[in-house]
Amino acid sequence: MNTANSGRWAVWLSFPLAVLLAVACLGGLVDASVYARESRLLAAQGIGGDAGNLLITTPLLVLTAWLALRGSLVARLVWMGVLVDLIYNYLYCALALPFNALFPLYCGVLALSFYALAGGLPSLAADDVASRAAPRAPVKTVAVVLLLMSLGTAAHWMQEIVPAAIGRRVPQSVIDSGLLSAPVAALDLAFMMPASVIAAVLLWRRKSAGFVLGPVLLTFLALGSLVLAVMGVAMARSGIEAGRALVAIGAGIAAVAGWLLWRMLPRS
Numbered sequence: 001m002n003t004a005n006s007g008r009w010a011v012w013l014s015f016p017l018a019v020l021l022a023v024a025c026l027g028g029l030v031d032a033s034v035y036a037r038e039s040r041l042l043a044a045q046g047i048g049g050d051a052g053n054l055l056i057t058t059p060l061l062v063l064t065a066w067l068a069l070r071g072s073l074v075a076r077l078v079w080m081g082v083l084v085d086l087i088y089n090y091l092y093c094a095l096a097l098p099f100n101a102l103f104p105l106y107c108g109v110l111a112l113s114f115y116a117l118a119g120g121l122p123s124l125a126a127d128d129v130a131s132r133a134a135p136r137a138p139v140k141t142v143a144v145v146l147l148l149m150s151l152g153t154a155a156h157w158m159q160e161i162v163p164a165a166i167g168r169r170v171p172q173s174v175i176d177s178g179l180l181s182a183p184v185a186a187l188d189l190a191f192m193m194p195a196s197v198i199a200a201v202l203l204w205r206r207k208s209a210g211f212v213l214g215p216v217l218l219t220f221l222a223l224g225s226l227v228l229a230v231m232g233v234a235m236a237r238s239g240i241e242a243g244r245a246l247v248a249i250g251a252g253i254a255a256v257a258g259w260l261l262w263r264m265l266p267r268s
Contacts, residue, residue: 007123010116011079014065017112018058021086024093024105025054037098039178041240046097048234049089052227057082060223073129074265077212080120081219085227086113088187088220096183126208132266133211142214142260143203149221150196157185192220211266218261225254 028034028050035043061082067075090110094103133139161182164171174182199217202210229250235243 007120008069010119010123011065011068011076013112013116013119014061014079017086017109017116018062018065020105020108020112021061022054022058024102024109025050025058027102027105029054031101034100034102039176040238041235042177042179044235044238044240044243045231048231049227051234052230053089056226056230057085057223061086073124073132076120076124077129077215077265078219078261080117080124081216082223083113083117083120084216084220085223086110087117088192088224091187092183096179096181124212126212129266130206130208130211134263134265134267136263138260138263139203139206139210139214142218142264143200143210145256145260146196146203146214146217147200150193150200153188153193153196157182157189161185192217211264215261215264218257218264222254222257222261225250225252225257229254 028046035046038046061079064075064079064082068079086109090106090113093106094110097106160171160173171182174180195213196217199210199213203214204210227250229247232243232246232248232250235246237243
C-alpha cells in the first residue's frame with residue numbers, strides 16, 4: 001500500500017484540528033472561568049496542559065501532518081502518536097471537566113482526532129514499516145519499557161482503587177481532586193495499559209503490528225511527558241511544591257521515550 005497517497009483525507013483533518021486545538025488552549029489560558037470550579041491543583045494542571053498543548057502539541061501536529069502529506073512514513077507514525085495523545089487528553093476534558101464555554105471545542109478536538117486516527121491507521125502497511133526498521137532498533141528494550149510502564153501504571157492506580165472499592169469508600173485522590181470519579185485512572189487502566197501490553201508482546205515476538213504500535217505509543221509517552229513537565233511548571237508557579245518534581249519526572253520520561261522512539265522509527 002502506498003502510504004504517501006492512502007488516507008490523505010485523514011491527514012488533512014489535522015489542519016482544522018490544529019485550529020480548534022489552539023483556540024481551546026488559548027481559551028483555557030485567557031478565560032478565568034474555564035477552571036474556576038476546579039481545585040487549585042487541577043486548575044494549575046489545566047493551565048499547564050493548555051500551555052503545553054499550545055506550544056508543543058499543536059506545532060508538532062501541523063509539522064507531522066505536512067510531512068506525512070509529502071510521503072514521510074516516519075512523520076505518519078509520529079502524527080498518529082500525537083492523535084492518540086489528543087484523544088486521551090480530550091476524553092478527559094469532555095467528560096471530566098466542569099461544563100464551560102469551551103465544551104464544544106473539546107468535542108471538536110476529540111472528534112477530529114478520533115476520525116483522523118481511524119482514517120489514517122488503515123493506510124499504514126505494517127509489513128512495510130517493519131521491513132524498514134533499523135537493524136539495531138531496540139525492539140526488546142522498547143517491549144520491556146512498555147511492559148514495565150503498563151505494570152507500573154496498574155500498580156499505581158490499583159493500590160488505591162482496590163482497597164477503596166473493598167471498603168466501599170471514595171479514594172483519597174478522588175476526594176482531593178473534587179471530581180466524582182477517577183477519569184485518568186479509567187483512561188489508563190481501560191485503554192493505555194492494555195495497549196502497552198499488546199505492543200510489548202507484539203514487539204517481543206517481532207510481529208509487524210508491533211513496529212507500528214510501538215512508535216505510536218512512544219510518541220504518546222514522550223509528548224504526554226513533555227506536557228506533564230509544563231504542567232509541573234504551572235503547578236510550581238501556583239505554589240504547589242510537587243510541581244518541581246513533576247517537571248523532573250516529565251522531562252526524564254520524555255527524554256527516554258524520545259530516544260527510544262528515534263531508535264525505533266523506520267529508515268527510508
